[in-house]
Amino acid sequence: MDIQVQGGASVSVSDKAFGRDFNEALIHQVVTAFMAGGRAGTKAQKSRSDVRGGGTKPWRQKGTGRARSGTIRSPLWAGGGKTFAARPRDYSQKVNKKMYRGAMASILSELLRQDRLVIVDDFSLAAPRTRDLVGKLKDMDLRDVLIVNDDADENLYLAARNLYNVGVCDSETADPVSLIGFEKVLMTVDTLKKFEERLA
DSSP states (O other): OEEEOTTSOEEEOOHHHHSOOOOHHHHHHHHHHHHHHTOOOOOOOOOTTTSSOOOSOSSOSSSSSSOOOSOTTSTTSTTOOOTTOOOOOOOOOOOOHHHHHHHHHHHHHHHHHTTOEEEESOOOOSSOOHHHHHHHHHHTTOSSEEEEOTTOOHHHHHHHTTOTTEEEEOTTTOOHHHHHHSSEEEEEHHHHHHHHHHHO
């Protein structure tokens, strides 16, 4: 299949990478796993056995008129332990390489069908100026955009880092959440070919 390059000729790419059907279930599974992997999972609380103190029975079992009690660290007491205390846990989910590649190909194919994938020959800045980048994107009618460029230099990263609606990454670090999170995805021809090699 052919993809139109902005301001130039078209480029031929494989249907296996950019002509996939939209697989919502697979994308959902991969995106969920990706986001779960970003969780720290460090939450910890103390149960009645972890809280310091409480070794002595506060008062005798019978004769005081008060409710019976065996420890001041009971979950019923202020300062006591938590009934079902949270423990650190690993939230990561296993995703096979084939599934991940399939989800990425499905996302890129859908972006192409929705005209959200913009291909250019080259995208660079002469200086690390945010104003220059904003002007360049405005000329291309791009507002909320992820720039995927393997040839991106420090100028581009520095110019974009203070813009909340502009992201910059390369083909290695592009992830499914970023690709679907922006309104448009701007990609160079070289980066497009690298995606094709990896996903076809």
